[in-house]
Structures are given as structure tokens and as C-alpha cells.
Amino acid sequence: MFRSLGSSVDSAFVPTAYDASHATDLLTAGTGIGSLVVVSSSSVYADGEGRSLDEAAETGFPVFDRPINEETRTVVPGPQTYSTRKMAMEQSLLSSSLHVTILRPCAIYGRFARHPREWWFVKRALDGRDRIPVAFGAESIFHTSSARGIAGLAEICMSSPAQRILNVADTTPLKVRSIAAAIGKAIGLPINLAPLEGKSVGPSYIGSTPWSVERPYVLDTSRAAALGWHGGEYSEQVRETCCWLVESARGGDWQSHFTAFAQYGYDAFDYKAEDELLAKL
Template sequence: MDTALVIGGTRFIGRHLVEDLLDHDYDVTIFNRGNHDNPFADREEVTHVEGDRTNDSALEAAATEVDPDAVFDCVAYKPREVRAATDIFADCEAYVFISSGAAYGREEIPKREGETPLHSCTTEQAVDDTEETYGNRKAEGDRAVVAAAERGVRAMSVRPCIVYGPHDYSERLDFWIDRVNRFDRVLVPGDGTNVWHRAYVEDVASALRIVAERGEAGEAYNVGDRRLVTLAESVELIAAELQTDVEIVHAGPHELEAGGLSLEDYVFYREYPHVLSTAKLAALGWESTPLEEAIERAVEDHLESDRDGHEHGPDREDEERVLGILDTL
């Protein structure tokens, strides 16, 4: 394969995917509405086609204009969009849909492709726009990929867990980097041993390309860090990268409640561990970036940005009340 069309391609996962494709000698076209700054505007090797991916006619026009070998769908959030894209790009050598670990509908450790059941998706959920139905819609998109493969389309899915790294506009990891960078004491909910699997963004990008090149039609592939860490270990890794010492202070539900907080107020807290098996992807030759290296790049990017992730955790003033209560115990 020589040419790639990235639907999306300018913000986070798509941005890293474009870089990965360029590093592997693809001619790349990005297709989006142009609502966000284009980091490739001055790159002659990247073509931009403007259009709305929810408009089938615009997508068909892009397919005709670009005639790509591989298509990477970074911004399909409703199953109808996946069904339309797999029809429009049916003759391409590969169509890869970015699904999500949230598509899994049962809690088990680890969640495995083809074994762990997916969420169901009602007609109403399929057209919803809320966070509550995100996993349902991604699961139905996965089923659309399987249906396309049964029609002879080389369509595949990649299921990342929570993605982090440079240019992460979600700012989820930024919350914890900011806490470690600014305070000597970091409040960690629970006992710090909870696990929510995460995926470094450059690894997600390479996974998408590798699946397009080597994956099997109709199959889904999980992607996540090969080394899992607890929330407390994540804080320690960030502190090591920032070359600072922090005191991790644990607070259970009762201590947090005294300060008007709850465990669920904190990003990356999850009562039941969320772990994805990545063995299927690794069998294609994919490798994960060493965790310390991934954290180093994420911290460096955070320090160069104005992100603080404040929306993903309590105000520090509320935490100070909890810390004060703990100090009296």
C-alpha cells in the first residue's frame, strides 16, 4: 500500500497516525471539515480535502479524488457512519475503524477480542450523542465492520483503551501531571491500586498502520500499554520524570465524602480493573513503547502546553479540606 486517507487527522490520534504513515513512506491525504488548526498545512507531502465525514456525498467525492489504498476512520462515532464508509471504500485494500475498549460489555480481566461480549446497541442509542452510549455505538460500529468483511470488504477495527500522549486535547493525564508538578502532596483516591489500562498515542498510531497492512478482515485488535501500572504507580512515574518528590496521600470514600468529594471525581479511578489483552496485536509484529519513555514524552509535551486537566478532578481547595481532615486522624 502506498496511499492513505485519514478521516480526521489533525488533532490527536489522527495527527500521530499521519506522522507514522509519513515515516513509513505513505502518501497521505487528510479529510475533515477544517474546523481545527492543521499541523500539516506547510507539509507538501500531506494533502488536505475539506468535507464533512457525516455527509456521504462528500465522502464519496473524497474517495474518487484520492483513490486511497488504505482508509483510517478516526472520527466515526455512530454505526451509520461506519456502514456508509465501508460501502464507499469497499474497493480499498484496507479500511480501519477506530473503535474503543469501551465497546466491551462485560467486566473481566483481561478483555479479549472475540471472547469478551460487546455492548448491545438499540436504535435509539445508535443515533445518540451522549457519553453514556459511547461504548454501545462503538460496539455497533465493530459489528458493521464484521458485516462489511462478510461482503468481501477488507475492514478491521482497532480498540484502544484510554489514550494519552502529546497533543492530548482531552487533558486526562494532564490532571495528574499538573498535580505532581505543582504540589508536594498528591491526593490519590482509594488505596492507589486501581488499574485503568491506557494506550500511548504513538503506539495506537502504529497499531492502526500495522492492522491495515497485516490484519485480517473482520477482526478487531486491542491496543494498550504492554506494561500496566496502578494509579499510584502512575503518579510515581510522573514524579520521577519531573525529578520531584511527592507524598502520595490515600483517601477512601469516607474521607473524601467529608470534603464533599467521591472516588469517581478523579480521572483514571475505576473500581473494577479495565485491562485489554494485546496479544493478538502483538502477534502482527506490533510493539509497545517502553512506559518510562511514553511518560517522558507526555510530561514534556504537558510542560510546553497550557493544559492542566482541571475538568477531570476536584478543585485543589476541596482536596485541601480532605488533606486537613486526614492530618487530624
């Protein structure tokens, strides 16, 4: 792609590099690029026992006793999982002499997202669900990262090239109940939660929102803040995403727009199962 430009570029922002082969492509074109800002993922982090998000269902959710900084242990690079492939990409780029900034976001949101997590609540509100069961008492914290915030940090890094790794996330990590409230306010509809004790229920994982985790997953973004970057607040930035979701789904064929939900392996909107559970509460 960069070679096709026919001349060198000062800096390039690459949000879609996923493995070592993508890193090789970028490095091959590296002589024509002054610096790179490449999006990775905070899923590369592992706790003291080596547990990461990729294997949470088998090995347990990772345990971090403080916000995750850039020096935290990571998964081993390799072809096995999404995160190990991301780590292989990072390693390849950072082992070069090129100025490369690696950005590690968490739960990304913004217009045109392939996995718009907010749809989990937006659809239920649009469908008139008056009680929405939510696991872990709606107290889960899974840090959010706005697309605008990522772009803003990328701009700063492109104007000040260096080789570094930066976490990128919203200023305040919110509990699921606060995320739901922000989404409800954005679309002007009530979102009434029915908190569940403990994890999700049944084969449809009732109560499992896209942010429902058994322990907090929070990023330390102080290194990015030291560059003058401000992540912004979820409650102030999510409205644009929610309005896009409502407009995109207006024709009724939301499955063709938000394809990631089809990859869950279960019905994320199993209202019959939800109603059966709610009747027992």
C-alpha cells in the first residue's frame, strides 16, 4: 500500500495490523515511511499466572491488582490466538530500527464498529425490554476506548515519532450499570437493569453483556497522558455511536450491519430465556 504512493510519507497510522505477516509488509515499506503508529490490543496482557483474555473461559479470568500499565507481562508471541498474533506483530515491529508506536486499546467503540458492544443494550431498549438481567450485579468494569480517543493519540504520536508502547482508554473506567445509563441517555430510552448475583446463566449466557467480567480490567493510561493526550469520558463520547446504531438498524436488518454478534455462538438476544429467568427472580 505504501509503495503505491510513489514517494515517502512522514508517518502512517495503521489500525488493521493483526499478525507478523502484516508487520513484515510494513517493514518492507519502511524505507519510505518516517514513522508508524499501529493499533494492537490490550488483550496481549497476562497476569502473574499467565492468564489472558483469550483463554479466560478455560483458565479463568486474569487477575490484576492494579490498573494495567505497559510494563505488565504479556502473552508469548505466536500464531495460536488473536492476542498471540498481535504480540508477534508488535515484536516484529519493535525489533526494527523504525520509529513505531504501538497503541493498546481495550473495548473499542465508535461509528462503523464491526462489533458495536453498545447494541447489546440499544436493541433491548428499542425492543421495549422493561427489565434487562445483567451478570455480576452490573458492577463489572471492562475499560472502554473510543475511536476518537485512539485517533487523537495517534495524531500526537505521528507528530512526535518514537519507539514506544501506549495504552489508550477513556479517562474513567465505568461499571456496566453506568455504561447502560449513558447509553439510555444517548438514545432517550429507559434501560432498567435486573442485576444478577454472579455470572451469566444458561446456554444463552443470560446477563452477559460485552463488558461483563468477573474482575476489573482497567488500563493505566498515564504514559499517554504525559504526552498531552486526554481520553475523554465514555458518557460524553458514546452518543455518536448510539445514534449511528439506531439509524443503521432502522431498516430492521441489523444482522447484516453488526456481524460480530453472529459469531458469538449463541443468541445474544434470547428474550424467551431472559423472561423465564426474570419470572424466577
